[in-house]
Amino acid sequence: MATKPRPITLKSNAGKLSPPLPVNNAPLPIHSSTLSQQFADIIRRYKYHLQHVQRLFKETDKSYNEINETRVLTSDKISKMQIAKSDREYLDALKTRPLALIICSQTYSGKSRFVNELLNETLLPESPHINKNDVVRMVRIK
Known part of the structure; x- marks a missing residue:
């Protein structure tokens, strides 16, 4: 279960509380991947x-x-x-x-499909060699 980020309150040197940071937690439309x-x-x-x-x-x-x-x-x-x-x-x-996202992979391994899935619309042509049921794995590098 994902936890929602809470607003952070900071204390300045004068002991005053700063206002909490606004966080937009609006859910995406249901049809989003x-x-x-x-x-x-x-x-x-x-x-x-x-x-x-x-x-x-x-x-x-x-x-x-x-x-x-x-x-x-x-x-x-x-x-x-x-x-x-x-x-x-x-x-x-x-x-x-601007925040940048780099997508790299071997030839015919689903980069276009990944971008289309990520943006939830078909913007890039997909290879006929890629099966729609293939698994896309997301790797987060910290």
């Missing part, structure tokens, strides 16, 4: 976690600025606390870079 429903769920979770990372990024910047403005620490220590430029660029790129 199981594969397209699973894929939609993966995309939904990705977007949810991306919002969470963006919120943490903003709160980290806010906390860093508050520490910097109070001048409690030396500039040397403050510069060590700052997020690395490469990390900042990576996090910024997450917001704008």
Whole structure:
């Protein structure tokens, strides 16, 4: 049984609670394939976690600025606390870079059928060598 993601509440340095992240748990139409429903769920979770990372990024910047403005620490220590430029660029790129899906396989092994099943419509021509009853296996690499 799959569990639904719950909204996350964060505590900031000031002890205030941040509003929960909105999660769209609207079910897909009944005629959607199981594969397209699973894929939609993966995309939904990705977007949810991306919002969470963006919120943490903003709160980290806010906390860093508050520490910097109070001048409690030396500039040397403050510069060590700052997020690395490469990390900042990576996090910024997450917001704008589209999510990509790569489908690779041997010749005549069902890539077009997989895409059609994933999108729940026949967009790509399928090979006559592939039987409609063949099993499609989904592998998730973490």
